[in-house]
Amino acid sequence: MRFSPSFCLALVVCLISTFVVGAPYPAQPTNEVVTNENSVPVVVNQTSELWEKSQLGRRASKPIQPSWILGRFSDSKILTEEDRKVFSSELKDLKLDSRLNLADPALNNGGIWTVKEYKTYHGDISDLLVKIMPDYSTKHSDINHEQSDNLNFGEVKALKHVGDFVAAGLIKDPERSVTDRLKDKAKSLKGDKPHMYPVVVMKKKQGNTLSSFGFYRSANRNGQVMLAREVKKLTCTEVARVAVAKRALHGDRNLGNALVTFNGIRPISVQLIDWGIAFLVSEGTKFDDVFQYCMKTTKFFNNKSVDVRRAVVAETSNPY
Template sequence: MTGQVLGMWVNTGMRDEPTQPENQVAIPPTVGEHTVFKDANCSLFLYLTPLCLLFLLARHILILQNRSNIASRRDASYIMIFFKTQTIVIVAQVVGFLLVSTSALPHVARAIDGQDWILESYTELVPSRHNEVQDAFKNKLEGIRLGSFIAASERGLNSEGVYDVRGKIAGKDAVVQVMKNTGTEALGEVLALKDRGELLYSGYIVISGRYEPVIVMVKVPGKVLSDTREYQRASDEGREKLKKQAIKLMCKAVADIAVQSHLLHYENNIDNTLVTVSHGKVISAKVCDYGASVTFKVSGSVTRKEVYDWCKARWTPDTWIVVSDEMPF
């Protein structure tokens, strides 16, 4: 089967007609997801707070009026009216305050790692920018030739794995990330890659005879440090030295991205950092995998030094763990 997409004819290698994808359009978060409730809670907080203040004011006015009436007339009917009115107002006041308290809880300002320059995650951005990604997984992408399987699903909570791509796409080396679904996490990752300038395409391609949702992105050069020959052959002291070099360069890359693209690659662990090693020294480190729940917008006023210092304090050779380091051989 052949197809003409992306301006070229290629052989997909498929003999049988693949299973057609369902009419699965990327949908916004459903009720029950945190992002929807966060926006709703903000509105509730804004509207219910003045309402509760009005309840308080009305309560005190009624108390003064009823006290005056009772004192002047000493009428039993006014006493009944007083208590009934008081009961209604107090119940309404309690209910109002409970609603405000409940709605405000998820909206409490947070400071991730104590850093107020870290703003909302890309998962939380999806509702407000849904028009940008509502058709992200609508189209079939033919003409993309998958290469070797280069990353297992364990390295991405919302990913089934990553494939290399044969040839170039839009003149760039690329990889294909197979998604588990097309929900909020997938949409958020599309947004993050778009903001970073590393998104090429998203949609469906044929894998093992069926259409699967994928994100096609620019390939980040390098290898995970633990996969390099230099690291595997190094002594414990040598490995620690390589880690220090990689962390320093990785934090510099994270700081550059934060200032240039106004987003924070938070999950910059060793598996999400691709390095280049030359003559026994790490000379380059770049981050990959922009999972929506662990990629954040940052304040426009944040500086490289702030981000770099935060990153350096967060990661040390002891905390930047390579799984194979802990496995007996």
């Protein structure tokens, strides 16, 4: 049997495209552009996490999700009745100290605070931080109350999985003035309740975000990219370690959520924070599978910012 040259060419193109489209994860972009990595909630290059794009420029029709990712912690099918009760009582003996002064203030949450007093906790309170949980529904018209609550329940559930959870509950507005406090008193005498805020008390992790280091900020683009590459390897090592040990995959892998420790100018370790987007992984998940997946889907630099919580809510069951 003889085939014409054009038939052979078509066959080769077809085979190549099948292999490229069928590759397990998206290819790493070569043209990385620095963006504001602390402006949250943001994940960089969300597109490549959600969609596989072939080198021939075709979009695969289905999002890719490795089989070891079982689901989002904030998915209503994964949350239990118990998970939904975490903010139901007041943390009466918790007193906040001061709000962290972050380079890029959070877009959603009500601030990250240090603790002044917390009698229920027997350890050192300087090891704790409090996050005032966001109400996404007030800021994003496409996120409803229930979805917003589920995101917060999911964050607490993930924190429990990884062992960084200390407590959760409700507190009064820590920024209220003396007159507000008097008004609260008057309200409570009348039987009205003051507005309460859901918070999570969590363990403070070591290290600092890359952008908080002066030498990183003053480096040229090449220098920043090289440092971020090192940090990415360390981040993915930690992501894989935690996924294997605690069955939780960090899903918001941006530079604002990786706390780096340096030895001189060499980054030597990373601790993960902000479990607002996280996934339950199956038992027996392999370190290498998670590490490779993380390396291929984590893009610290991009010229696009995507509101990841919204994207996750929109992709109800299959965010990848």
